Amino acid sequence: MGAEMTGADIVVKALTDLGVEVIFGYPGGAVLPIYDAIFAQSRIKHILVRHEQAAVHAAEGYARSSGKVGVVLVTSGPGATNAVTGITDALMDSVPIVVLTGQVPTHLIGTDAFQECDTVGITRHCSKHNYLVKETARLGPVLHEAFYIARSGRPGPVVIDIPKDVQIFKARYEKPGVIGHKTYKPQIKGDRASIEAAVEMLAAAERPILYTGGGIINSGPVAAQLLRELAKLTGAPVTSTLMGLGTMPNEHPQFLGMLGMHGSYEANMAMNRCDLMLCLGARFDDRVTGRLDAFSPNSTKIHVDIDRSALNKTVRVDLGILGDVGGVIEDMIKIWKSRGHKPADLEPWWNDITGWRARDSFGFEQKGKELLPQHAIKRLYELTKAQKPIISTEVGQHQMWAAQHFGFDAPNKWLTSGGLGTMGYGLPAAIGAQLANPGALCIDIAGEASIQMNIQELGTATQYRLPVKVFIINNEYMGMVRQWQELNHGGRYSESYSDSLPDFVKLAEAYGWKGITIEDADGLDAGIAAMLAHDGPVMVDCRVTKLANCFPMIPSGAAHTDMILSAADTLGEADEDAKALV
Amino acid sequence: MKHMASERHTLSILVDNEAGVLARIVGLFSARGYNIESLTVADVTADHAVSRITVVTSGPPPVIEQIMAQLDRIVPVHRVLDLTALGPHVEREMALVKVAGTGAARDEALRIADIFRARPVDTTTGSFVFEVSGPTSKVDQFIALMREVGLVEVARTGVVAIARGAEAV
Known part of the structure; x- marks a missing residue:
């Protein structure tokens, strides 16, 4: 056993032992002892954000782009409540983060003390697990356990609430050996017999599809390689959820692009018509399935997931395999090879797919000076792809256009708020990604509305000399809100116009950034080149046509086959049932 | 799923006897819209380390299955048993x-x-x-x-x- 240390020193020592290099945080009264301990050391770098929500998104960006656990440190009360959106975001998207919150001293808990809130109560259902540590001696074991829980199984956020007196009192700390947990034991290894059955079903299928998701990214970079090998062995088409983009190379001939509400026609049609669906680390989200009773009506469904509750949650499957998706794919490959399976004759199936592909559902035509947002993103992709950039987004039309038109060839390059749909995610996520990948080109593809939700983080990038780029697709509307109002609410654009926008160039300059305006299509390439040429942070105000809609689109509550490919297919007013859906 | 007949199931949930554990269980039921017809809880081991929660719930079989899976995800939950499905009790x-x-x-x-x-x-x-x-x-x-x-x-x-x-x- 080591010497006695203060709780604050134990926190820093344990984080150091856990290999933490960066903490995103904001100080306050209830965490001052921990900030004092941070001051006294140089191993861990603290990044001072401008708002606690951004600290969590930055930790998410750090985690998703590096595979490491993101760490957040905030104070009690408003520090903790401001972090709640980020914690919920990390839960929905399975991002491993540990959030340390200060708390009022134990004897004041429950008295409505200054900056007190019931942090464990508030975060109980938006975290994977949480702790209120009431004894200094528990701090070390809890921290190590929290990291284990955050990164193992289905990853997620873990909150540790630490009263101020616990930070000050002394206890002994020792780095634990192997971390286990007496009740939390995620099943990693998939059931062998089930995997064998899945391989036989796959080998016998005439119209198979691999429906892949963020679980493959969480499983580690090897999982994406294994997926590519499985695709090659089986010859099956592959589609991906928003969260899984990058696991298959964008240009791969077997890749059908993203599926779901704004996915490609071929991906959604193939999901509808397949006879075997192999779902790998995705969760049948409503944005993917559309109307459930019309979802892939004639297929046999296999679902591989590390979270037992994801199996049969919304879609009943014929075979559920509980386990780490990378390991299960590896086993499938071994069994496929050992049994001498060859790719089935999928030519008729691929002929169907080729026909759907010919619809060119992501197609657009850039004409004249007025800049289409799709074209702006496409050119941004083409002019940066050699640098293998890390892309984050905010939430809305620009996010979907980025998913459609920016190609990803590798995992951990695409950071977006999928489950919770959090506007304001992209800028702090890009900051986190830049810290984890100092040499990388990190771009936040933003909307002019979303970017204002965490605009204060421009200062954070300046302070730490982070050369992040913000590329604002500026159509002067909360575009996705406006689109839904056009399609479902008779074009009544209630409160969706982005009035009184700041001069983004002046705003950027006020924070020490470079500001660039792209006025029209003629200035696009030069604007992107100027952005790339500047070695510091750059904000680009890219003015695009105002009323473009994001197509294709499966309207809420509709089937995959009811896809809207262009504005000509829309009704303009939805019925009540459809309006009630999100 | 919502058109299937509702069944009454009695679940036994063994949990660590720690602060907040009941709130995790009850909160899961309310957050996900599951029914609780009755609920009892008391610690049941000599060292007071484990509590046994008995929940009577109702729902179609897939919902009961989902309740079990969701309960099993909660970190301080040791085991979840569907006594109704397990047989005579x-x-x-x-x-x-x-x-x-x-x-x-x-x-x-x-x-x-x-x-x-x-x-x-x-x-x-x-x-x-x-x-x-x-x-x-x-x-x-x-x-x-x-x-x-x-x-x-x-x-x-x-x-x-x-x-x-x-x-x-």
Whole structure:
């Protein structure tokens, strides 16, 4: 056993032992002892954000782009409540983060003390697990356990609430050996017999599809390689959820692009018509399935997931395999090879797919000076792809256009708020990604509305000399809100116009950034080149046509086959049932 | 799924006896819109480390399956058992039933209590408190009869349940 240390020193020592290099945080009264301990050391770098929500998104960006656990440190009360959106975001998207919150001293808990809130109560259902540590001696074991829980199984956020007196009192700390947990034991290894059955079903299928998701990214970079090998062995088409983009190379001939509400026609049609669906680390989200009773009506469904509750949650499957998706794919490959399976004759199936592909559902035509947002993103992709950039987004039309038109060839390059749909995610996520990948080109593809939700983080990038780029697709509307109002609410654009926008160039300059305006299509390439040429942070105000809609689109509550490919297919007013859906 | 017939299931949940664990369980039911018909909780090991929660819930089979899976995800949960699905088990609950009245109604209350093997645990010249235990249906029936002879107040424990036979779960 080591010497006695203060709780604050134990926190820093344990984080150091856990290999933490960066903490995103904001100080306050209830965490001052921990900030004092941070001051006294140089191993861990603290990044001072401008708002606690951004600290969590930055930790998410750090985690998703590096595979490491993101760490957040905030104070009690408003520090903790401001972090709640980020914690919920990390839960929905399975991002491993540990959030340390200060708390009022134990004897004041429950008295409505200054900056007190019931942090464990508030975060109980938006975290994977949480702790209120009431004894200094528990701090070390809890921290190590929290990291284990955050990164193992289905990853997620873990909150540790630490009263101020616990930070000050002394206890002994020792780095634990192997971390286990007496009740939390995620099943990693998939059931062998089930995997064998899945391989036989796959080998016998005439119209198979691999429906892949963020679980493959969480499983580690090897999982994406294994997926590519499985695709090659089986010859099956592959589609991906928003969260899984990058696991298959964008240009791969077997890749059908993203599926779901704004996915490609071929991906959604193939999901509808397949006879075997192999779902790998995705969760049948409503944005993917559309109307459930019309979802892939004639297929046999296999679902591989590390979270037992994801199996049969919304879609009943014929075979559920509980386990780490990378390991299960590896086993499938071994069994496929050992049994001498060859790719089935999928030519008729691929002929169907080729026909759907010919619809060119992501197609657009850039004409004249007025800049289409799709074209702006496409050119941004083409002019940066050699640098293998890390892309984050905010939430809305620009996010979907980025998913459609920016190609990803590798995992951990695409950071977006999928489950919770959090506007304001992209800028702090890009900051986190830049810290984890100092040499990388990190771009936040933003909307002019979303970017204002965490605009204060421009200062954070300046302070730490982070050369992040913000590329604002500026159509002067909360575009996705406006689109839904056009399609479902008779074009009544209630409160969706982005009035009184700041001069983004002046705003950027006020924070020490470079500001660039792209006025029209003629200035696009030069604007992107100027952005790339500047070695510091750059904000680009890219003015695009105002009323473009994001197509294709499966309207809420509709089937995959009811896809809207262009504005000509829309009704303009939805019925009540459809309006009630999100 | 929502068109399937609802079933009543009795679940036993073994959890670490730590602060907030009940809130995690109950909060999961409310957050995801599951039913709780009754809930009991007490620690059941010599070292007070493990609590046993008995929840009676209802829903179509896929919802019951999802409830089990969601409960199993909670970190301090050791095991979740669906006693209804596992087979023969004993369910009991206890009620304290206060009845006020005099004369014939009072005599009748006492007679019915005797038939139900309900014990008077408190009495005044104008009232009884009966302790009755048994399956939920028996307790329901006793309370229904007491309504006719001066029922004034009821307190019930909710169901506790355990599998039949020599084996521990």
